[in-house]
Amino acid sequence: MIVRAAALCFLLAVITAPQTRAGWEEVAIDVATPAKLETQAGERLLVAKVRANDHERIDIGAEITRWLRREIGRGTPLSVLDVPPPELPEQRPEVMAVNDLFFRRMGQQFRADMIVAAVAELRVEDRSGFVSRDVESPITGQTVRTSQYVERKGYRLKIDVFFLKGDNGALLFKDNWQEERVVESQGAEDLQTLFELLELMKDDLLAVLKPVKIREPRFIWVD
Numbered sequence: 418m419i420v421r422a423a424a425l426c427f428l429l430a431v432i433t434a435p436q437t438r439a440g441w442e443e444v445a446i447d448v449a450t451p452a453k454l455e456t457q458a459g460e461r462l463l464v465a466k467v468r469a470n471d472h473e474r475i476d477i478g479a480e481i482t483r484w485l486r487r488e489i490g491r492g493t494p495l496s497v498l499d500v501p502p503p504e505l506p507e508q509r510p511e512v513m514a515v516n517d518l519f520f521r522r523m524g525q526q527f528r529a530d531m532i533v534a535a536v537a538e539l540r541v542e543d544r545s546g547f548v549s550r551d552v553e554s555p556i557t558g559q560t561v562r563t564s565q566y567v568e569r570k571g572y573r574l575k576i577d578v579f580f581l582k583g584d585n586g587a588l589l590f591k592d593n594w595q596e597e598r599v600v601e602s603q604g605a606e607d608l609q610t611l612f613e614l615l616e617l618m619k620d621d622l623l624a625v626l627k628p629v630k631i632r633e634p635r636f637i638w639v640d
Contacts (some may be wrong), residue, residue, distance in 0.1 A: 442639045453592050454580060456531070456626055458494035463529035463583070467576075468599035469537040475608050477539050483578065484531060484615050485622070492619075493626045498527055510536045510577040516584035524583030528547060531589070537580040541607060542597050544571040556562045564611075570602040574614040580625060594618045 427581045464486045467479035482502050486585050490497040501588075503523055506513055513534070520532055545568045573595070582592040623629055 424615040439638070439640045441636045443634050443636055446635050448633050449628060449630050450624065450631075452627050453625045456493070456495060460495050460530040461498055461522070461525050461528060461583070462489060462495045462531045462533065463498045463500070464489070464502055465505050465523070465532060466503045466533045467535045467537050468507075470539065472539065472541075472607065475539075475611065477537060477611065480608070480611060481537050481615065483533065484612075485535070486621055487564040488622055489533070489626065492623045495531075496627065498529060500527060504529075505536075506535055510578065510579075514579045514581075514588050514591055517588070518582075520581045520586030521584070522586075524586060525582075527583075529583035531583055532581040532586075533578065533579065535576050537574070538606075539574045540571075540573045540610060542573075543602075544569040545602070552640075569599055570610075570611050571597070571599045572607075572614060573597045576618065576619075591622065592625070594621050602615050 430464050464482055467478040467481040467485070469481065471477075486497050486502075489495060503526075506516065506519060508516065513536070514566045518533070523529070523533055531575060546562045546566070549562055549569050550564050550565055553559070574597075576594045578592050578594065580589060581587065582589055596611060600610060620629060620631070623633075
């Protein structure tokens with residue numbers, strides 16, 4: 418009788434145990450990536466004033482310039498020059514990037530080993546409209562779906578960034594960063610949202626100048 422009871426318990430355990438299916442499962446892992454540029458600790462880096470579109474209340478170019486200097490200074494062993502950021506020429510980004518004569522003069526003037534230049538655009542659009550939301554009825558207590566008009570703003574930040582050699586103005590590396598965000602416009606501040614968009618770009622910036630770890634999906638076989 419005891420043997421039968423034990424066998425029955427074992428059979429029930431097998432039947433009620435959670436069943437797993439073999440197959441591919443997605444997991445996230447940290448992958449070390451080398452810096453996109455080779456740099457040496459203490460190299461003198463000059464950040465030129467970012468050229469950007471106009472805004473009624475914000476100097477977008479000045480804010481992004483300060484952000485670049487701060488994040489590079491904090492996050493890398495490079496020496497960011499503490500000088501008034503020089504102005505960039507009024508040229509299309511693709512033309513400015515290969516203006517080695519202009520950047521060679523800038524590098525010589527400030528004795529910079531590397532120069533960072535960028536052209537940015539922040540667009541703010543009205544995204545107000547009706548959205549569906551689930552709300553609890555104060556009468557019945559049930560959740561009902563209703564349509565509400567919501568005032569929203571859409572933000573799109575794009576930055577074309579260039580890293581140039583200080584002694585001859587040659588282009589070392591270029592990239593394009595873009596981020597978007599939609600927020601409810603009640604109480605929304607354009608400057609605060611600009612900072613939030615820049616924060617999303619920080620890893621892209623630091624990955625140019627130092628090795629970083631990025632999280633990437635991988636698939637493993639699970640029996």
